[in-house]
Amino acid sequence: MMDQISKYTNKLVADHSALRDRIAFAAQDDTLLTTGEPERARLAGDVLGRLDALALVAARPALPFAEFLVRRISSGESCIIPRDTETRTFLHDIPFLRRSDYEAGGPELLARLLGNRKGVIVEGVGIVAVGAVTVEQAYINYSSVFHAAFVKYLQDLLADGFLIPGEPAAFDDFRNGWLRPLTADGLVFRTGPLVEPAAILSEVATVGRYTVERGLVDSFFGNISCRSDDTIYISQTAASLDELDGCIDPVPFAPTSTTGITASSELAAHRRIYETGDARVILHGHPKFSVVMSMQCDREECGITDCWRDCPYVRYLGGTPVVAGEIGAGGLAKRVPPVIGESGRALVYGHGVFTTGRRDFAEAFRAMVEVENWCRNEYFRRLAERTKRQAPPA
Numbered sequence: 001m002m003d004q005i006s007k008y009t010n011k012l013v014a015d016h017s018a019l020r021d022r023i024a025f026a027a028q029d030d031t032l033l034t035t036g037e038p039e040r041a042r043l044a045g046d047v048l049g050r051l052d053a054l055a056l057v058a059a060r061p062a063l064p065f066a067e068f069l070v071r072r073i074s075s076g077e078s079c080i081i082p083r084d085t086e087t088r089t090f091l092h093d094i095p096f097l098r099r100s101d102y103e104a105g106g107p108e109l110l111a112r113l114l115g116n117r118k119g120v121i122v123e124g125v126g127i128v129a130v131g132a133v134t135v136e137q138a139y140i141n142y143s144s145v146f147h148a149a150f151v152k153y154l155q156d157l158l159a160d161g162f163l164i165p166g167e168p169a170a171f172d173d174f175r176n177g178w179l180r181p182l183t184a185d186g187l188v189f190r191t192g193p194l195v196e197p198a199a200i201l202s203e204v205a206t207v208g209r210y211t212v213e214r215g216l217v218d219s220f221f222g223n224i225s226c227r228s229d230d231t232i233y234i235s236q237t238a239a240s241l242d243e244l245d246g247c248i249d250p251v252p253f254a255p256t257s258t259t260g261i262t263a264s265s266e267l268a269a270h271r272r273i274y275e276t277g278d279a280r281v282i283l284h285g286h287p288k289f290s291v292v293m294s295m296q297c298d299r300e301e302c303g304i305t306d307c308w309r310d311c312p313y314v315r316y317l318g319g320t321p322v323v324a325g326e327i328g329a330g331g332l333a334k335r336v337p338p339v340i341g342e343s344g345r346a347l348v349y350g351h352g353v354f355t356t357g358r359r360d361f362a363e364a365f366r367a368m369v370e371v372e373n374w375c376r377n378e379y380f381r382r383l384a385e386r387t388k389r390q391a392p393p394a
Helices: 002-014 038-048 065-072 085-091 099-114 135-160 167-178 197-213 267-276 288-294 331-335 361-388
Strands: 018-028 032-036 055-061 094-097 119-122 126-131 223-228 231-235 248-252 281-285 315-317 320-323 345-348 352-357
Touching: 002 018, 002 032, 002 055, 002 135, 018 038, 018 126, 018 135, 032 038, 038 055, 038 099, 038 126, 055 065, 055 135, 065 094, 065 119, 065 126, 065 135, 065 167, 085 135, 094 099, 094 135, 099 119, 099 126, 119 135, 126 135, 135 288, 135 361, 197 223, 197 231, 197 248, 197 281, 197 361, 223 267, 231 267, 267 281, 267 331, 267 352, 281 361, 288 345, 288 352, 288 361, 315 361, 345 361, 352 361
Parallel strands: 094 119, 320 345
Antiparallel strands: 018 032, 018 055, 055 126, 119 126, 223 231, 223 281, 231 248, 281 352, 315 320, 345 352
């Protein structure tokens, strides 16, 4: 158990999603284990002891965005509702506790909220997330809340600007310190076409790890595949892209078998992309600025409520098409293949980026880096324009 806690503590730090000296875990083994920063460790143990769950993480995020969201929301609200796909599918909403409510209700109130949600933002503490049966689940849920808060906060800045003291300085620290240059430099890719099963499995695992290490996917979301003749080698559903050894399924290209039962939920989309073009590999990640910018639509009064699902329009960001569509079997398999075409890249509303390579993963990976860098630059350009029209918060 302690090995698992150490592993996911290190992953939180490597992800740049939590401060190392502000992380604590609690886990149920033969006895209740707590470890990490003492104050948060006590809280983690108190809360987990009131839950029917195996693990819990309480950590201070490496960015103040989650807490800024709480402070920007009116006093009558009790949850945040981001519009990204992960929140809608897995979190639904993110409850939060203001400092005064947390001090009054303590671990009992926090446990009550975690009884039907995977993570909670607590002002002055950070993000508290639960794992029903594994330590990994606690890490995944923390990462999902961090990702959702990141995306939501950047969206809100474009809409409303800086509203509270300290935001402009914190955002400068984020842009100039936390945010790392994004590049494919230094990475080594096998030259394609990839044919031999052993070489394919090795390269898929390697590129999956690259995708996580370069920050192109959050927690375990994202998927990757390679086609060789009549077989698609695709990452398994819920597999961490940086741990794909033994988690890559060979699936017959023809959809006539149940072999792909453990394969990624986006198998149908991957198969259709292969069917309609000359791609040999597909990479799907969730780079944060791409997710943010995919939801910035200039169309007014279109009458569409569920944009993520029902929008029939194709928009473009830096030449990359943006489409709507439900994840899993159905939506994306219909919307992405017709637009990914010659450019080998497509954005999905609130969800992420698909890129392809005609020979190997070098092309697909560099395409995703280019899309995310374009979205970063465009985001900062639009925010600068927004800020010029606004007086700084008092």
